[in-house]
Amino acid sequence: MIESIGIPRLLVATSVLIVYVAFVVACLRPKRRDPARAIDGIQDITSNDAVTLVAFASQTGFAEQLASQTARSLTSASSAVQLASLATLSADDLPKISQALFVVSTTGEGDAPDPAARFVRDSLSRSLPLENLRYGVLALGDREYDNFCAFGHRLDAWLRHQGATPLFDVVEVDNGDEGALRHWQHQLSVLSGSPDLADWDTPSYERWRLTERTLANPGSAGDPCYHVVLQPQPGSNADWQAGDIVEIDPQNSTWNATTAALPHREYSIASVPAEGAIHLLIRRMQRPDGKAGLGSGWLTQQAAIGSDIALRIRPNSNFHVPRDSRPMILIGNGTGIAGLRALLKARIDAGHRRNWLLFGERHAAHDRFYRSDLDAWSDNGSIERLDLVFSRDQFERIYVQHRLLERPDALREWIAAGAAIYVCGSLQGMAPAVDAALTHILGADIVEQMTIEGRYCRDVY
Incomplete structure (x- = not known):
């Protein structure tokens, strides 16, 4: 015989059922991760x-x-x-x-x-x-x-x-x-400080040929730097602009079945397309264990002349030369001269001669990268002002930021004429010191406004 259920007992049973169903749904629902x-x-x-x-x-x-x-x-x-x-x-x-x-x-x-x-x-x-x-x-x-x-x-x-x-x-x-x-x-x-961080996605590369490798700073107190030339394949539509970057696949790892995929390496391009090849200036880095850097070791000593190199070009539109004839101030150190050299070449080829280069390295006798180009451009007026700073050629260490601080009136004059500033080189040391010097001379508001207007551009690493 079925007993009748009173209303209070029915309400209690219904409430228990609702709570149970809610608990089950909550357990089954995927939890949102914080x-x-x-x-x-x-x-x-x-x-x-x-x-x-x-x-x-x-x-x-x-x-x-x-x-x-x-x-x-x-x-x-x-x-x-x-x-x-x-x-x-x-x-x-x-x-x-x-x-x-x-x-x-x-x-x-x-x-x-x-x-x-x-x-x-x-x-x-x-x-x-x-x-x-x-x-x-x-x-x-x-x-x-x-x-x-x-x-x-x-x-x-x-x-x-x-x-x-x-x-x-x-x-x-x-x-x-x-x-x-x-x-x-x-x-x-x-x-x-971990150069071997894995790429999130493996990029696709093109085949370029390593045709030249020359030690650019024999006798230098610093690590050896090499001028490296890479040629595109015949019929290639390879194109780039001054200021662009190349990404190198060390050891051609994406083509080499015996090598695990390696993180790419980036280098500033020192040449323009009219020169027919990509020129790089690469400092062979030393790891703490004494081995050469992954990318720099590959390009400066391991890859054979005549061999294929896995490469792709990355546009760097924020570092392209101005489209007009405004004055241009180029500041850099070390291998940063590579990117600045391409910018200068593009400017000079376009007929723009109001260029001021401030470049720093260790010793004039060993570290004057692209000496013949810079001397020729300075002699014929394509570089209006040339300030070369060699930190170890005198007892007191002098760097590019010090030379800027010695030229405040000239800097203000160029900026008032609409000049753009391009900085290429060391992220640690040089870039923040130059930024501080510019802020000291021009004021924070002007430096910020130049950044917003695209007149203060940096490629630092």
Whole structure:
């Protein structure tokens, strides 16, 4: 005989059933991972100088994905990392941090992604003491829109205003451009001190031929530098502009079945297409164990003359010469003269002669790279001003930033005439010292405005 169930007992049974069903659904539903906990080894936000913050602002998830890959690369290099959305950061957090990488997209008419709205309201509207912060920005955008990478540049400008120091110039990514993302990975390898960080994706390369290799600094106190010439295959449509970069596949690893895929290496191109080949100036780096660097060792001593080299060209539009005849100031050191030499060649071929080169190395007797070119261009007026600085030719060490500080009136005159400044060479030492000298002479506001206008361009590594 079936007993009748009273209304109170029925309500209790129904409630229990509802709670049970909700519990089951909750257990079966995939859990959303906290992006700040998505990677092993992520730290809580602290003031530890050894920790790098990787912060992202994402509208569709792409910036978050790249931030996660960035953090994984750094942790694989044994770097301590914090990964966080800008939505979770407050104005009180940033002054605690000494090093940060920002991966941010732009949405709408140059706006920040929606999750970053609170950060924009509460932090970007304030002045913060960020003089101890070193940072880099990966800005995602689409050149089809007028305000390309606008939020990335707004964030960069705000950080500069707060006294923060950029580790390198903003890396712009046009619609997921692979070359720009590989350049970001290159900066990560430099930043982490781990040149063997694996590429996120294996690039496709073309076959070029190694036709010449000459020691460019015999007797130098520094590591040997080689002038390397690479020829395209017959019938190739290879093309580039002064300021562009070549990416080399060490040991041709993507073609060599016996070699694991190796991370690419980047070098500034020293030649223009009219010269018929890519010229490079490569310093053979030494690892702590005494072995030659992965890419520099391959190109300067391992690859045979006449052999094929896996290479691809990466456009570097932010470092192309101005389209007009404005004056140009070129500053660099070491192998950075390669990129500057190509810019000078392009300018001179176009008939523009208002060029001022400031270049530094160790000894004039051994380290005057491209001596014949520079002397000829200086003699015929194609280089209006030439300042060569050799740090060890006198008791007191003198570098290019010191020469700038000795020429404040000339620098102001050239800038007033609309000059653009191009810097190529060492990320550590030279680039920040030159930036400080320019800021001292011109003022922070003028340097910032020149950066926004594209008149202050850097290719540093």
